[in-house]
Amino acid sequence: MYKYEAKQFESVSGMEGFSERMMQEHYKLYEGYIKKANEIQEKLKTVDASTANATQSDLRSLKLGLSFAVDAIKSHELYFSHLGGKSVTPLDGISKLINKSFGSFDAWLNDMKQTGIAARGWVWSAYDWDSGELMNVLGDGHDAFPIWNATPIVALDVYEHAYFIDYGVNRKDYIETFFKNINWDVVEKRITDHKITIN
Numbered sequence: 001m002y003k004y005e006a007k008q009f010e011s012v013s014g015m016e017g018f019s020e021r022m023m024q025e026h027y028k029l030y031e032g033y034i035k036k037a038n039e040i041q042e043k044l045k046t047v048d049a050s051t052a053n054a055t056q057s058d059l060r061s062l063k064l065g066l067s068f069a070v071d072a073i074k075s076h077e078l079y080f081s082h083l084g085g086k087s088v089t090p091l092d093g094i095s096k097l098i099n100k101s102f103g104s105f106d107a108w109l110n111d112m113k114q115t116g117i118a119a120r121g122w123v124w125s126a127y128d129w130d131s132g133e134l135m136n137v138l139g140d141g142h143d144a145f146p147i148w149n150a151t152p153i154v155a156l157d158v159y160e161h162a163y164f165i166d167y168g169v170n171r172k173d174y175i176e177t178f179f180k181n182i183n184w185d186v187v188e189k190r191i192t193d194h195k196i197t198i199n
């Protein structure tokens, strides 16, 4: 069974507008999801599956918890790894993909920001392998996987824990700062690593 391990993200240190304390607290939550995912995997080895029930059962609780923990791990790895950038504009591949999908960078950015205000958990800009375009997808909970056959390229965490220490309830300013700190080299690498071709 796969064992989850916390990754290190040095780039999240020394960002403008995001304090060390806020990032450390956020990282502690990520470590908590890692610990929980492994703990649930262990419990699943011995759970009494014969009592499975859709209203309430040990198997149901564990499976829901596992979805929550694993999505939290994956989303936070996407999030932390593309923070700490200094470039202000997207590079060639992601730029073409954004233009193809939204018409312009400003239209995409505006949609990401507004969706961030409308969400309770996450916004992912994901490449849909069926349409060949980016979709900005809203997800309220870590256990709500919103779309299949799509690969998230940009992940914006809008859970309160992501910004409350530095921004209080001012989510709008947090989102602005997130986009100032995005690392477009990392975003571009996701396009090439996944061999996304833009026509």
Ligand SMILES: [Fe+2]
Residues within 6 Å of the ligand: 026, 029, 076, 157, 159, 161, 162
């Ligand atoms: Fe988070």
